[in-house]
Amino acid sequence: MVGDLNFAVRYPFTSAAKELLRSEGLEAATDEIIEMAVQRIIDAINGKIRKSIYANDEEKKKDLLAYAVARVILGYLRNSYLTNKFAINESKKIRSFLDDENDEVVNTVANELGISSLDRNGQMVVKLPIFLRFTPRSPHYQLTNRKIREGFVAITKNEKKRMVEEAVRKHIAKTPLVKDPPEKIVLAAKRLLAELPKVEVKRVAQLEGSHPPCIAELIDSVKRHQNIPHIARFYLAVYFIGIGLSDDDIVSFFSNLPDFNEKITRYQVEHARKKRYAVPSCATVIGYGLCRANCGISNPLNWHKRAKEVVL
Amino acid sequence: MNPNEKRYILSRFSDYYSDADFRIKNIERREFGVGNSKKIDSRHLAFGSVSEFRGYLISNTPFFVSHSASYYNFPAATPIEKKQRIGADLIFDLDIHADGKYAVYSRLDEAKQDVIRLVEEFLLGDFGLSKSDILIVFSGNRGYHVHVTDSEYLLLEGDERREIVNYIRGEGLRYEDFFEWVEKLYGPRPDEGGYRGRIARSIIADPTRLAPRIFADESKRKMFIEGIKEGDWSRSSMKLSDIPKKVANIAKSLPVLSINADAAVTHDMSKLIRVPNSIHGETALVARIVEDVDKFDPLDDALLDKKRQLLVVFNEDVPSLEIAESTFGPYKKGEKKELPESVALFYILKESASMIPA
Numbered sequence: 285m286v287g288d289l290n291f292a293v294r295y296p297f298t299s300a301a302k303e304l305l306r307s308e309g310l311e312a313a314t315d316e317i318i319e320m321a322v323q324r325i326i327d328a329i330n331g332k333i334r335k336s337i338y339a340n341d342e343e344k345k346k347d348l349l350a351y352a353v354a355r356v357i358l359g360y361l362r363n364s365y366l367t368n369k370f371a372i373n374e375s376k377k378i379r380s381f382l383d384d385e386n387d388e389v390v391n392t393v394a395n396e397l398g399i400s401s402l403d404r405n406g407q408m409v410v411k412l413p414i415f416l417r418f419t420p421r422s423p424h425y426q427l428t429n430r431k432i433r434e435g436f437v438a439i440t441k442n443e444k445k446r447m448v449e450e451a452v453r454k455h456i457a458k459t460p461l462v463k464d465p466p467e468k469i470v471l472a473a474k475r476l477l478a479e480l481p482k483v484e485v486k487r488v489a490q491l492e493g494s495h496p497p498c499i500a501e502l503i504d505s506v507k508r509h510q511n512i513p514h515i516a517r518f519y520l521a522v523y524f525i526g527i528g529l530s531d532d533d534i535v536s537f538f539s540n541l542p543d544f545n546e547k548i549t550r551y552q553v554e555h556a557r558k559k560r561y562a563v564p565s566c567a568t569v570i571g572y573g574l575c576r577a578n579c580g581i582s583n584p585l586n587w588h589k590r591a592k593e594v595v596l
Numbered sequence: 597m598n599p600n601e602k603r604y605i606l607s608r609f610s611d612y613y614s615d616a617d618f619r620i621k622n623i624e625r626r627e628f629g630v631g632n633s634k635k636i637d638s639r640h641l642a643f644g645s646v647s648e649f650r651g652y653l654i655s656n657t658p659f660f661v662s663h664s665a666s667y668y669n670f671p672a673a674t675p676i677e678k679k680q681r682i683g684a685d686l687i688f689d690l691d692i693h694a695d696g697k698y699a700v701y702s703r704l705d706e707a708k709q710d711v712i713r714l715v716e717e718f719l720l721g722d723f724g725l726s727k728s729d730i731l732i733v734f735s736g737n738r739g740y741h742v743h744v745t746d747s748e749y750l751l752l753e754g755d756e757r758r759e760i761v762n763y764i765r766g767e768g769l770r771y772e773d774f775f776e777w778v779e780k781l782y783g784p785r786p787d788e789g790g791y792r793g794r795i796a797r798s799i800i801a802d803p804t805r806l807a808p809r810i811f812a813d814e815s816k817r818k819m820f821i822e823g824i825k826e827g828d829w830s831r832s833s834m835k836l837s838d839i840p841k842k843v844a845n846i847a848k849s850l851p852v853l854s855i856n857a858d859a860a861v862t863h864d865m866s867k868l869i870r871v872p873n874s875i876h877g878e879t880a881l882v883a884r885i886v887e888d889v890d891k892f893d894p895l896d897d898a899l900l901d902k903k904r905q906l907l908v909v910f911n912e913d914v915p916s917l918e919i920a921e922s923t924f925g926p927y928k929k930g931e932k933k934e935l936p937e938s939v940a941l942f943y944i945l946k947e948s949a950s951m952i953p954a
Contacts, residue, residue, distance in 0.1 A: 342672075391693060413748040414724055416756040427763035433789025435724025571768035 291389070291422055293336075293344045294381045296351040297455055298396045304345070305352050313353050320350035321357060325366060325476060328373035331545060333380065357473045359462035365509040368542040371456035372511060381447040387441075394444060397451040401444060401590045402436070408444065409436035418447040418454070422513040453511075472568050494588040497576040498569055499523055506540045515572050517541075519564060526563040526585050598811040601944055601951045606657045608941065609875050612882075612900055615651040616873050618646050619885065621745055625667035625682065629868045632765035642672035659877025665743075665861075667750070669880035676866055683750030686712065686757060687869055688764075689861040690854045691739030697946060698915050700738045704894050707739040710854045712889055713829070714742060718764050718852065721791055734894045736876025736883035739854065741861075741917060761862050766851030771795060771844035780830040781846060787825075795847045796824055806842050807834045875900065880952060882942035896920040899938040906940035908949040910932060 289435050292301035313321075323364040327334050336346045351374075358367045384391055394400065399418055401410045419425040431438040439447070465473075495503065505512050512520075517538070524534045531553050538549045565583050571576045581587055597605075619624065623646060629639030643649040653661065664671065665687045669680035692707045694700040711732060719725045719742070729746040734785055752760075762768065775783045784792035786800055800821050803811040810833055811817045823831035829839055861867050870876065870883045881898040899920060909932045916925040919939055927933065932952065935943070943949035 308853070411748060413752060413756075416759055417751055421755050421759060426768055427759055428766065428769045428791065431788070431790060431792070433724075433793075434721070466724045570762075573755075573762055573768070575767075 288343045289341055289348075292347050293338075295378065295393050295396075296348055297452060298393065301348060304348060310347060312587050313468070315468070317346055317349045318353055318468055319558065320346065321353035322472050322476050324350055324354045324543045325357065325370055326479070328370040329366070329480070331369075331373065331543060333373060333377050333525070335377065335380070353469065355456070356465050356469055359459045360465050360469065360473050361477070362461065363400070363477075365542065366457050367457055368509055368511060368564055370544050371453045375453035375455050378452050379445060382445045382448060390441075390445060390448070394448050394451075395419045397448060399447050399451055401439070404433075404436065404438075407431075407438050407591055408441065409433075409438050410447070411435060413449075415439070418451045419443070420446075420450060420513050421516050423572060426571075426573060430564055472559065494587070495523075496579055496581065496584045498574050499584060499587075502574070506537065509540055509542050511542055512585065516574055517520075518552075518556070519569065519572065521553050521573060522563050523562075523584060525553075525557050527588065531557065597944065598950070600953065604951065605880070605941060605944070607901065608658075609659075609683050609880075610654050610657040611877060613650060613657065616653075617885075618649065618819045618871070618873055619684075619875070620646065620649070620663060620871065622667055623649060623663075625669075625671060627664040627666070627668060627671040627679065627868065628871075630656070631660040631662075632658055633890075635660045635877075636662060640674050643775055647808045652919060653874075659875075663871050664866070664868055666865045681865065683711055683747075684865040686746075686750075686752065686760070687743040687744040687861050688761070689743075689856040689858060690714065690742070690852070691735065691737075692854065693738075694945070697948070698917060699750070699760065701895060701917055704738070708889065708892065708894075710852050711740045711742060714764065714852045714855065715889070716802045718793065719744065727813060731872065732886040732889055733870075733872040734869070734886060734892070734898050736870060736874075736898065737879050737882045740886070741872075742881075743869075743872070757865075758863040761855055764852050764855055766791070769847075769851070771847050772840040775829065775840040775845075779888060780813050781836045782827050783824070783829040783839070783843075785825060785827045791850060793841060794850050798846065798850065799843060800824055805846050806839065807832070810834055816876050821904070826913075878945055880938060880945050893903070893920075899936075900941065901937050904937035905934050906937045907952040908935060908940045909952055910943070910949045912948050914943065914948050 289304065292298065292304050295301060324334075324548055336343070338347070341566075342595060354370065361367075378393075382393065385393075390402075396565055397418075399414055401408050403409075412432065412435050415430075421427070425443075427437075451584075465578065499520070502512060502516050506520070521534060521538075524537070529537075531550065534553050535550050538544055538553075539546070563583060563585050564572070566575065566581060567580070569584065577585065610865060622640070624644050626642070627639060628638040628641040628643060628649070630641065632635045641652075643652065658795060664684075666679075667682040671679055673679045681686040685756065690707050690710050692700050692703050694703055694801055715732065716728060719730055720727065723748050729744060731743040733741045733743065735741050740844045769791060769792075774795065775781060784796040786796040788796065799806065803817050803820055811820065816832060819886065820829075820832040823829060840904055856862075856913055861869060871885060872885045874883055875881070876883055879898055881894065882900060884892075884894070884898045886892045886897075900918065910927045912929050914925050916923055918924075919942075920936075922941060924935070927949075939950075940949065944951060
């Protein structure tokens with residue numbers, strides 16, 4: 285079952301899928317397949333998760349090839365924004381497939397990514413370094429809140445699926461460099477770039493000043509279109525509100541995030557402002573795992589005050 | 597330090613390096629850095645073997661020498677992206693902070709006790725690492741470095757390493773959440789892993805810290821302990837709702853707080869760390885690999901040479917210090933003294949004394 289085309293088309297990063305691709309080869313990439321690959325990347329940019337319905341095996345093979353071609357295009361373009369967008373979209377799609385699978389399939393996919401779990405007295409556990417590598421850095425996954433024993437961390441079935449999603453995202457985000465792809469693919473890549481809305485770092489004037497190291501690092505990550513955890517986004521948002529940025533400026537800044545959704549972001553920023561959420565204290569930021577230096581300011585907002593004092 | 601002293605000290609360092617015991621795992625994959633005026637003046641050095649490294653140290657003896665925690669395909673390449681990291685040891689830096697030049701040296705045992713807890717409780721206990729993958733090294737000055745070379749940890753990225761430090765420092769721990777009311781007060785059992793088991797074991801070891809008078813009574817103490825073993829924290833006449841808060845207070849001593857969270861040694865994998873068994877150029881103490889941590893005494897086992905003597909004059913007052921089971925000082929400014937060479941070099945490098953040419 286695992287070796288079949290249905291499995292490969294859903295989980296195109298697995299060895300089963302690669303095996304199928306090897307027999308097909310990139311030469312099989314027709315104009316139609318290249319067009320599908322380009323569309324798949326455009327879908328990712330728009331955050332659209334498209335689950336295909338196939339009439340026959342031929343269409344499944346085409347879809348699988350389109351994934352491979354999309355990765356070649358990304359490997360050729362080396363555009364971190366596009367690659368991160370694609371990685372997030374594909375990993376979310378895979379997560380939605382996993383939610384409908386039985387344990388055996390989930391385990392096969394997980395094992396393939398190096399996430400093997402064991403059963404210890406009815407409790408699912410994974411090795412600690414594996415847990416660290418494939419969980420998001422958020423309070424829910426903080427080690428201090430976890431049951432840890434002899435190198436293993438207890439997890440739930442759902443958390444395991446979340447780890448697979450993260451592992452897929454990381455796997456795809458590490459697209460190998462492709463130097464000289466076939467001419468057809470080069471042309472498609474160029475066409476893709478031309479069709480893109482200009483992707484550039486949206487700058488917000490007030491953000492050019494001085495910020496505490498934790499904030500500065502987050503701002504830098506966002507500018508580089510990296511994905512940051514939800515708690516970090518919340519922290520940034522209330523901090524920005526705290527230093528007096530407008531909702532428009534904040535939303536515009538967050539549009540650099542690879543999974544940016546304007547409606548949701550705007551709602552959340554407005555909500556945070558309406559609720560008057562306080563900027564968390566340094567102690568809380570440490571708890572989030574986001575603290576980066578011992579600044580001795582007790583609240584991140586004091587950075588500005590101190591910075592001013594130093595200047596005077 | 598005048599040029600004569602400098603020449604003398606480096607010649608003694610060079611002698612030491614001619615037969616120093618280096619055990620650098622995958623030496624050909626490491627980046628090296630050396631320093632004289634600073635801890636690192638130049639980096640991006642690489643050596644193909646221990647003998648090549650030794651040869652370099654003998655002829656170009658530096659005051660400090662460090663190597664990368666990371667393993668690279670091209671350790672000498674610049675800029676750093678071109679080195680191509682393969683993985684990195686997980687390194688912890690534990691040190692003692694004290695005011696004054698010498699106060700820290702009488703408190704090194706505190707750092708050692710924390711190293712023991714880090715290794716026993718966290719690395720061998722919670723993380724299930726094996727002893728052969730843990731290297732304990734005296735830093736040569738105010739603390740210890742612990743190197744973890746387990747292959748599964750090599751691939752961790754910076755944030756993931758930071759999460760480990762947060763865990764060991766107990767950041768964000770809420771002991772109150774370990775307890776739950778379901779008609780009775782339920783809490784952690786001693787046989788659990790992590791902080792839960794640790795706090796239960798700590799309370800069982802001495803319940804009088806919770807309620808000195810109640811648990812002075814042996815039968816009450818026993819009943820309470822038997823309960824905790826099953827996760828039931830209700831078997832006492834204490835006001836039960838006070839227990840979580842009191843436990844949280846006692847538990848403050850469980851994390852290892854001397855682990856340096858700021859110094860980036862753990863999470864910044866481009867950092868260099870002192871080469872185990874090399875000399876620290878501010879103290880002339882050897883950053884000694886610690887074989888038996890319980891018996892290790894840095895101000896004895898890390899001394900360079902115990903046989904030679906050297907004549908020095910003190911240029912400031914220096915408090916007394918226990919070194920190698922003897923008491924040295926206090927010394928007064930202007931005092932001349934013949935000292936074991938390793939001790940004399942220590943004071944010269946601390947800029948408290950000068951050599952008197954023979």
